[in-house]
Amino acid sequence: MTMCHLSILEPENGRCGLRAALLLSALGVTTVALTASAPASAGTGRDLRVDAGAHGTTARWLVDGLRAAAPAPGVPLRGPGAPLxxxxxxxxxxxxxxxxxxxxxxxxxxxxxxxxxxxxxxxxxxxxxxxxxxxxxxxxxxxxxxxxxxxxxxxxxxxxxxxxxxxxxxxxxxxxxxxxxxxxxxxxxxxxxxxxxxxxxxxxxxxxxxxxxxxxxxxxxxxxxxxxxxxxxxxxxxxxxxxxxxxxxxxxxxxxxxxxxxxxxxxxxxxxxxxxxxxxxxxxxxxxxxxxxxxxxxxxxxxxxxxxxxxxxxxxxxxxxxxx
The missing domain is CATH 3.20.20.190 (Phosphatidylinositol (PI) phosphodiesterase)
Incomplete structure (x- = not known):
């Protein structure tokens, strides 16, 4: 798994929501954009370290060393212009x-x-x-x-x-x-x-x-x-x-x-x-x-x-x- 440091955080129902966009073009990996809840309350007025990694088009991330909850998998419909x-x-x-x-x-x-x-x-x-x-x-x-x-x-x-x-x-x-x-x-x-x-x-x-x-x-x-x-x-x-x-x-x-x-x-x-x-x-x-x-x-x-x-x-x- 390739890891990179991110710091994009936003509040979500009293917890910390995370949107991670990974562009790993050097490895031939397409952009990954997923959302999930952080494993603990973020609180306010403090910095968090977010590390995200990708296998293919699947992202996983850690918030202050704890793994974030995985998003619901689903089977998304193909958007306009998106590949099969x-x-x-x-x-x-x-x-x-x-x-x-x-x-x-x-x-x-x-x-x-x-x-x-x-x-x-x-x-x-x-x-x-x-x-x-x-x-x-x-x-x-x-x-x-x-x-x-x-x-x-x-x-x-x-x-x-x-x-x-x-x-x-x-x-x-x-x-x-x-x-x-x-x-x-x-x-x-x-x-x-x-x-x-x-x-x-x-x-x-x-x-x-x-x-x-x-x-x-x-x-x-x-x-x-x-x-x-x-x-x-x-x-x-x-x-x-x-x-x-x-x-x-x-x-x-x-x-x-x-x-x-x-x-x-x-x-x-x-x-x-x-x-x-x-x-x-x-x-x-x-x-x-x-x-x-x-x-x-x-x-x-x-x-x-x-x-x-x-x-x-x-x-x-x-x-x-x-x-x-």
Whole structure:
């Protein structure tokens, strides 16, 4: 984390509010502007030291050595002229083995803030980052992830299938991925994969809280019940509904589930692109999956979507930076 000293303070309901604007152009970091409450009353007639730092586009700050409260995460709508948000699908999955910390690092080094993953529990209830129902395709093992213990999953090679250079990569637990993101930077678009029990969702929420990542996680799922459980257990976490086909009334569904974002497939959105305007009017962001072609990036950009989930995050980031 890069730190810089700031002294911009303003009163806010008897406490000290903070607006930090960081311009870290030397590191290729865009401006970060966030607001939060200071950890203690500022009082009057005295100076405070404020230190702020940034990971990608996420700011954190200390007031007189104490960490300020994180702002509510939300999923902001894209403003006029603002670029699309890039979501790295399973990490940079076209360049490194999917859903591994290596794929996350490749995405991060391309300047992408958001990593998308898939989470499922092991036999003993530990959330792991894996897309398929079985480990067969992307690891050295076989069998359903829900039939394998955490110790068995930890022993698998999750890199050799992609290329010999990645031999020894591991299937990360959700805790390991959150720890990596917390330390090295980045935010997480976390997909709860398939139906989950209340206890299974509660364990996901616990891992997020234990790693102090609630302000940097957007939870998505195809399973509406998984989102309802998440909302019940953690009403502060923003939610997104994944859809292969559009709901008859996406705005009504978004309202019923308390969604911050609606995530249709590219083909589904192409059938009714006007839903972008309707969802935006309801304050709901629209992020589209999984789009790897520049022709579709251009069309979705013109349609006003807020973000694109892609297997080629570096290429999409480059395409966005090269636009006139």
């Amino acid at each position: 948000t890039v979501y790295a699908h399973r990490g940079a999955s076209s360049a490194a083995p999917e859903n591994t910390l290596l794929a996350d690092e490749v995405a991060r080094r391309s300047g992408v803030e958001w990593i998308e993953n898939d989470v499922q529990p092991s036999k003993d209830g530990v959330p792991y980052v894996l897309h398929d129902e079985t480990v067969n395709r992307t690891t050295s093992g076989t069998g359903r992830i829900r039939d394998l213990t955490a110790a068995q999953l930890d022993a698998l090679d999750a890199g050799s299938w992609f290329a010999p250079a990645f031999a020894g990569a591991r299937v990360p637990s959700l805790a390991a991925q959150l720890d990596d993101l917390h330390a090295r930077g980045g935010s997480l678009l976390l997909e709860i994969k398939g139906p989950h029990s209340r206890d299974e969702v509660a364990r996901v929420v616990k891992d997020i809280r234990d790693h102090d990542m609630a302000g940097r996680v957007l939870v998505q799922s195809f399973d509406a019940d998984a989102l309802r459980l998440t909302r019940e257990l953690a009403p502060d976490l923003p939610l997104a509904l994944l859809r292969s086909e559009l709901d008859a009334d996406p705005v009504a569904v978004a309202g019923e589930l308390g969604l911050s974002a609606y995530h249709p497939s590219d083909s589904a959105l192409a059938s009714r692109p006007e839903i972008v305007t309707a969802l935006h009017a309801a304050g709901v962001a629209v992020n589209v999956w999984t789009v790897d072609a520049a022709t579709r990036w251009k069309a979705l950009d013109a349609a006003g979507v807020d973000g694109i989930i892609t297997n080629h995050p570096a290429e999409l980031a480059g395409w966005l930076s090269a636009r006139p």
